Amino acid sequence: PPRGPAPPFAFSADGGAVSAAGQVFLLLPPGTTRWRATFGFDLSGAPKGSRGVSSLGAGTVTAAEPLDASALRQSFFMAGPIGTWPAGHAQDGFFGAWQGRPAFDAGALLAWTGALHGHYRQMFGQTRPAPYGVFLRYNPINAGGGVGLHHAFVTTFGTGRGADLASIRITLAHEMFHTFQPYVTRPGGLESAWFGEGLATFYQARLPFRFGMIDADAFLHDLNWTAARYYTSAMASVPNAQVPARFWADTRIRTLPYDRGMLYFATVDHALRQKSGGRENLDTLVLALLARQKAGAALANADWEDQLVQHLGPQGVADFRAFLDGAVPLPASDAFGPCFARTTTRLRRYELGFATDVLAEPKRVVRGLVTGSAAALAGVRDGDEIVDPVPQDGIQGEQTQELTLRLRRDGRVFTVTYLPRGETVDAWQWRRVPVSPGTACAL
Known part of the structure; x- marks a missing residue:
């Protein structure tokens, strides 16, 4: 694609295998009718040992529920001499596949991701496992990015940071969270990205840290990377309403829903903990909104404000509206737990x-x-x-x-x-602080 940051939908023929999203090659049925759907592969002309995997699982699989055109176009397919995890994975529950030769142990990465997926299911009360596939493939332009699809996520690897296992874990944690979380859909499109992307960025390291799947240093690295990108940005205070128009034209605008959203949610989480004496946190509001969404409600900013009023009072709403207007959120020094404290450092702006x-x-x-x-x-x-x-x-x-x-x-x-750096500015960061032995760092 002309721009580097584009979802990995298109065909890839890396490693003698092929992969693509359904939207680039399936003939889609018209209208909104839902159809009984079976995905299968004819591998008679493929190299020996080839396998086929789709969003529904390995080999020939019939979807548990009828699919409409949207689900078909948002399905993913990978076939040929590919790797899979687990080797004999079932069609029900978590599975993964990779194409090409990543510079890391793809099977071990998918095992880690599957364990995290299990924690997510428990946190969000998913009692009946549904198929969920993670697909890995090479991207020479924008490695590390990815896209969430129907019962699946596709992420890409490359060289340099694109082969950094810790970074790819965080990407997978972020994108899998999207599968479980509630979404604000009014206003529609990118103007509500602050909620979906901000939440996923807030939880992408916090949950693996909470579940003992990354250590304090990895959590701190992710926190400071996000904080550095935001607090050095010349666009840090651009109002949220201006994000859609400039989302693809300026990376400093495109990253605002992620970075500013994450830091805003950190302020809300801390305020909830302080006011409730630790009995409530951001999970409380997220699960309440998810229940409302599952009951059939299309969530809007007003639903978020309802939660803020109930748990934080009018000031919570005032802070939220200021955030939408471009106010720069600044979490408290101890907002990320007892093992971290806020500090400043001199960093250069991206230019x-x-x-x-x-x-x-x-x-x-x-x-x-x-x-x-x-x-x-x-x-x-x-x-x-x-x-x-x-x-x-x-x-x-x-x-x-x-x-x-x-x-x-x-x-x-x-x-x-x-x-690509310009002027040097003061930027907020967090550092490790000494704590008593046995102190739980993760919130």
Whole structure:
């Protein structure tokens, strides 16, 4: 796709196998009718030992409930010489598959993910296991990203951070949470992303930490990475209503629902714990909204405000509306537990060095070059064509990671590498603090 951050729907032929989402190759039935559906594979012409896996499980599988066109298009398929976990996985419950050769033990990663999925099921009261598949495949452009689909999640790996196992675990924890959580759908679309993405970012390390699946250092790393990306952003106070219009055009806007949403929910969680003496926390509100959604309600901001009034009073609503207007949330020093305390450090802002819209356009031609920026000093010029898509969401949070652009100028293709950073600012972070032996760090 022209822009780097795009969902991994399209066909991949890596490693002699193939994978794709249903929306790119299935002929879909019209209308909203739900159909009895069976997914199967003809592997007679495939390499020896090939297997086929879909969102419903391995081999030929009939869906437990009728599927409409939306569920069919949002299904995922992978076949050929692929890896699977467990080796003889059932069609009911958690399973996984991978394509290509990741630079880590994919089976061990999927075993970890399956254990976390079990914790999620228990937390959210899912008594009857439903099929849920995790698919891994290579992405040379925006490794580490992914997309949630029907009974499935697809994530991608690559090199560098894209092969970092700790980072991929957090991605999987985030995306699986989406399968269980409630959603605010009014207002529709990206204006409500603060809720869905903010919640998933809040819980992506907190729950694995709570369940003993990552340690305190891994939790702290995830917290500080998110905080650094947000508190150094020049767009930190952009009102939520402006997010949809600029979501794809500017990575600093695109990451706001995740980062600002996570930090806002941390303030709510802390306020609930303080007011209730530890009897309530963010889980209380999330489970209440989930029950309302399961009863048939389409959740809106007003439903969230109802919960805030009940548990935190009018001030909770006032703080929420200020957050939507762009107020910068700042969790208390002890908001993440007794083992961590808030501090400040000097960090540099992310600065691409030219108009951010360029990277979302079909033909990426540099304009709006910032005089004196790292991009300009490295040799980027207005009118240069950027040959390859450029992912930014991850690099925006990495203080020392350089950006490499492959440029075309006057018919000549060459590369330019620079550190996309601008001014230095004070940013909030958290640090480990000494605690008594036996103190439980996880909340």
